[in-house]
Amino acid sequence: MRGAEISGCEGVLSLDRAAAGCDFEVRGLEGPACRQLREIGFCERMRVRKLTDGRNFLCVVCGTRLALSRSLARQVRVEPVV
């Protein structure tokens, strides 16, 4: 688990694989729900904090708490903020 957390905080990866408790920056979106994700706040260069893990999980984007499903999170590419 610890190892997974460390790997989840390194390099560009999809948000569903990112570790909870880390801060990320959105690098891009790929998939059919891009427009919907951008509208709600997951747009390029936006900072995201992943709060929880699970089937649906919580993120904070621009001061707003958003709940999203794992399948949607797979469409968001993020990079850890160092």
Place this chain on the structure above:
Amino acid sequence: MRERGKNGVLPKVALVGHPNVGKTTLFNRLTGERRKVGNYPGVTVEKVSATVFTPHGKKIELVDLPGCYSLSPNSPDEAVTRDVLLGDHEGESRPELVICVVDAASLERHLYLVMQVVDAGLPVVVALNQADRAEAEGLRINREVLRDLLDVAVIPCQATNGQGLVDLKQTLRFPLPAPVSRQWKGPAAVESAIQKLTRTLAESGVSRPEAHAIHLLADPDYRLNGQARVLRAAQIEARQTAAGLIERDLKPEEVISEARRAAIRGVVRAAVVRRGDEEESRSDRIDRWVLHPLWGWVIFAAAMFGVFWTIFSFASIPMDLIERVVGAAGGAVGSLLPEGDFKDLLVNGVIGGVGSVLVFLPQIVLLFLFIGLLEGSGYMARAAFLMDKVMTRAGLSGRSFLPLLSGYACAIPGVMATRTVSSAKERLLTILILPWMSCTARVPVYLLLVPLLVSGPFAQTLVMFLMYFLGTVTALGAAWVLGKRVGRGAPESHFLMELPPYRLPDAGYVGRQVVDRAMSFLRKAGTIILGLSILLWALQAFPRAPSGEEQDQFSHSLMGRLGHAVEPVVRPLGWDGRLGTAMLSSFAAREVFVSSMAISYAIDADGEEGEEAVRGRVRERIASATGPGGSPLYTPLVVLSLLVFYVYALQCLPTTITVQRETRSWPWALGQLAGMTAFAYLASLMVYQGGKLLGF
């Protein structure tokens, strides 16, 4: 500028913003209205308006539009906002000013919608709501810089306490501000395409050609969807222009979206300063427990059980009081009047019938108080988050949870709230199963029957809880079965929801909501239920039995004959003719079941007993009623069969009409009515006959 206020059409100002940003609270503050607000997204699903006066005393129409994240709608309620702003909504003039309500603590997310409204060629004022919370979270917003960069008035305000309202009202003075030019610039090819399309649309007679040109290029669904409220010729032109850009590797929707976002980043960089790192908020700390995979469910179950337990145990004091008042009223009226039909009508028909329903008012008040507290605190959105897992298994998503939850209060707002569900398939499924959420009209029936089945508040709460559970579980099962047949091939939907920060519920709004619901219940008791009680009394009082004996009256009356006619149909359910008639009468309103039983059994009672109040007496009479052989008529199995019937039967004409309106289909609405009635009958039949086979 066109002359305002002529031909009786008031100048219009619209409130626009993200869901749950505080638009309706602001609308209520500005107009003095009492529209429903809640701390979760999607409370307003249709536009509402009221007239207000400007600081100079001019009348204007203020319109509260459904919340949306952008003008590219994901659900039917969001499409209303786009169509009103682009002037394409049928029978609706375009607003002359738009107040964009934005959350100051989340400015970057909210400015995209502001940009789109500016692009629609509308004058804009930005209401910077929750400015205090943003400050507390370490954000410093330079309003002058924001105003200069956006070129529109920026008014900080706090919708919940009315702060900043005076300044906001000042922006409504005439002449209203003019539209400003758009804040972004795309690549040369896109700019040239916008100009060319604008010219072509203007030549084709499309109103507001530039606004339509930008929106047609920025939203592929708007230019491709045949249902969009825009001229077909404009769509064809836009498709050709977009195809030309795509050939050059420029997807217009992506280019325009990125140009807007680049402009927003510039504005935010210049106008917003964040002090320090984002710290874990109080809401985050609460959510760690409330959304925990195990504790979250424990809290959810405890909250729901607590609500029902309180309704059963605390409501008994005011209920006893109402019973005594109704009994005393019956006694007083009875002692003043001479024996005869008129006394019988007033005492047994009017006071007995309406009083038997009125006694449930405290429980309804308590239920709405809890719903108001849960909505106002922000817990409802968390419940939707938790329930998504369950809902997905039934082919729905957490999005459907809030409309279904509204169904526990009343199916009609629940059906309307499905407009926030983006997937058409999920929306239809939600509408079809929604009447199985036990609404408050069923509460009086449950409360009359549950104590006949078990005694003690804990056991009664448990049975009541099980009735709600039965309806909900069957509804989800039905969604799962129907989902395999309805809307095959529909795109997969995903769960995406904003969770509002926890707040202390606004006592004023919760109180008003409770009062409004109580008044609506009282109005129903004073109109439909009163009317039906009189009708039911007449049906049981006439024609008079030739013998003049009370015991012969029911079988001789019209209702007795009707009961006799329906008895063969309801006998397999364990019911007698009186129950069959009470069930039929409750197709007009479920609560009438209680008054029907009250009137039906009051006729057998002697004068003194008939003047006593109502609910406990009705229950006693039902419990002691015997059949022709002297055996008890209302055995626990019969009561259970009745309860199951009332869980499943769709006995609400306004709901059927609302379903027709929302689905635009009579076959769906009538199919739902027929299907649910047949299901209720079969379920009740299975309970009774199955119970008898098992020896109960």
